[in-house]
Amino acid sequence: MSDLIKKVTALLNDKTINAFIGYEKGSANRIRAIFVRTEDQVQKLILNASCTQNLTGYLMKHEVKKLGKLGILANVAALRSIMQLASEFQIKDGEVYVLFANADGSLTEFTDFKSIETFLQTTDTGIKSEEQEMIAKLEAMTVNERWLFWNKEFEKCIKCYACRAACPMCYCHRCTTDVNQPQWIPVASHELGNLDYHLMRAMHLAGRCVNCGECATACPMDIPLNLLTYQLISPIKATFDATAGMKADAMYALSTYKPDDKENFII
């Protein structure tokens, strides 16, 4: 019996949590999320190198919230998601029990925000090198080339909203896309509406994206959506000295003013 199974069994038995979000084996060698509520479900939990999904998106779902007090298996991106959600008042301190899977397979418990903050300060939270290369390529393009690149990518979009469902920060119960009085974003998956949707999403994630990459992973059409939001990370860092998902009481860079904020964007 693995440490994980032992730990979760104990947590469920002493009623610390009512449900635990972890990974189980899916069909065709795939991994999928499992919501463990009973002791026999615990046995299905697995933890291996393929378990990379950021599960925090589920924390915000209505159906999952109803299960009661939650525990979650987290990776670095998930820890940052929790911090960002906390700063947006979506999770209260102590509300979620966090088990962090270390690289060697051992587990670290986090029961409060403070310990997660301390842990993140000494952890590599950056963007993967291959993704950095892609961003560098995008930034090297002329504006026109970049425009064509993204238009071509968005042509593929089928508006399935998998990116939105996977993103831990897309927790609004009524997305702008769903607002039809007025209809801000055209619903059909034609070029213009697709562009509107993805630009809107990127803007809504500016200063909030924790670079977990779930949007791109979830996309059935292989659009590298993560690059769109990743590209906004360094300007926000450079302009406002802010990084999303590092502190539970962080103030949102785009809604707060500091006297030493750069104002060079004002013409």
Added chain:
Amino acid sequence: MSRIGVFVCHCGENISATVNCEKVAKITGELKGVEFATDYKYMCSDPGQTLLKEAIKEHKLDGVVVAACSPRMHEPTFRKACAEAGLNPFLCEMSNIREHCSWVHPKDDLTTEKAQDLVRVMVEKVKKNKALNSIKVPVTKTALVVGGGIAGIQAALDIANCGHKVIMVERQPSIGGHMSQLSETFPTLDCSQCILTPRMVEVAQHPNITLHTYSEVESVDGFIGNFKVKIRKKSKSLDEHLCTGCGLCTTKCPQKKIPNEFERGLGFRPAIYVPFPQAVPNKPVIDREHCTYYIKGKCKVCEIVCPTKAIRFDQEDEVIDVAVGAIVMATGFDVLKTDYFPEYGYGKYADVIDGLAFERLASASGPTQGEIRRPSDGQIPKKIVFVACAGSRDPAKGIEYCSKICCMYTAKHAMLYKHKVHDGIPYVFYMDIRAGGKNYEEFVRRTIVEDETQYIRGRVSTIYEKNGKLIVKGADTLMGGIPIEIEADMVVLATFFAEAHPKLKPVETNTAGIFLAGACQAPKDIPESVAAASGAAVKVAALFSNDELTRDPLVAVVNRSAPPVYSQCVGCFLCQSVCPYQAIEREEIKNRNGEVIKTLARVNEGLCQGCGTCVALCRTKAIDIHGYSNQQVYTEIMALLND
């Protein structure tokens, strides 16, 4: 189906000279939902308004578009007319075909077409308008005055004399502020204390004024008409009700060598002290930092000698909550610290002093009983240099603006010096003499001509000590910049007066119901401070003249929706940090068992100014502004685009 009325105004010839108003009325009258359209020479005139009112009644209009001037000009006029005809005023909109059309385009068919477009856009908007009701906010008719200097005193007395309650908070043990430190005031040379102290007593005795000295404002919550303020009453170590102000304790206190702040460090005071003889209230406080009892744990001489047993060593700070409807900030100014002028030796040489210290030297109740004696050895200085603009108008010091009152008080200092030391020579280094004000120029002339003050135009570069003299080096720029060196006995720096920032966030001065008075706003002399204070007092009195405030309902609102969601807000509260008026509150949504299901944003209608910043930031589009909802603005844009 709407029944909208369109009223096109000629504005004399202002509009009709370039726009075919008859045609605008005719074309827009054919729009879907428009029941009635007409044009008239002056819509805002009495017959014009009557025409509008009659049309509303006759055609049973449920919306009105007045195509005329800017809404800033006549929107209230036409909304009032609509209300008089029984139509909700917020169903009336103005289409600006004057500033946005007739004034900026030549006479042309295209100009008329643009006017038609502008009217059409507004017709579409009015279709989405909702009847709104004015917001009523109750008013607490008590004012808080922060600061007990001359500005605070004036504001408090004016408000109190209008019959309203006033709470005054002063940081120091006595009210009076900087004016109580001054010797004589320009341009009349009235004794400062003689003008001020009767007012101080009036404040203390006024039945409408509650005075909290040695106290500070800790926090301010709420909004216009309804502020909640926490005041920290610092411990005076004294039962004020028992103390008679006999002053025995202050004479017996063994600590006698504490630099006296009121005398700008030129004199000494004991640890239990009254800042100055005319203080209001005239009751001492214990300075715990210097008191032997608080340092060493024994002494209590004051307690022993006190005939009424009023000393309370174990007294603690008290925090009181008060409710006020308006706040006047009159926190005054501070003189720049000594480290600002290393080149002038300020803080290094005892005989380089600032203007306020000179006031104390010249004051009859000051440390030298009004004789000008230099601090170092008590000698009467025979040559004295006044340096104007010390620190101000100096970009190198980071202060580019003029502190305004120094020209006048420097002239006064030179005059007072000459009146007291007849054989002395006063020198004034100045950049420009700025003496704008009643009798001010004449006063400066008197200083120069009658009192033979040597005015030298130029900045002082450095001051250093040599053989007991202060060597003042500068240049006379009116003499072609020749270097000047004066061996002075004493130097007075007309230091920059930095306004003390109100103890609130800067943005909160934008808040309705908070007014500024006196030198906390900008450098001001006494008459200006008094005038500003009376101005602030009138604003407060006007605010208190009604039991309720009526506000336009054009404020933000968080849209409700049906359960289980209840509100379209997701509670991320980014709107809360972006709101410049702190108008976003947290609302707890409870289920029928009284359990909190979620915490969401709610707009406080009293605080919201309708700026719309929250609307722009809200990702879920959960916030709208009444009268300018997303739907309305979107409809306007679509009406233009779908021509």
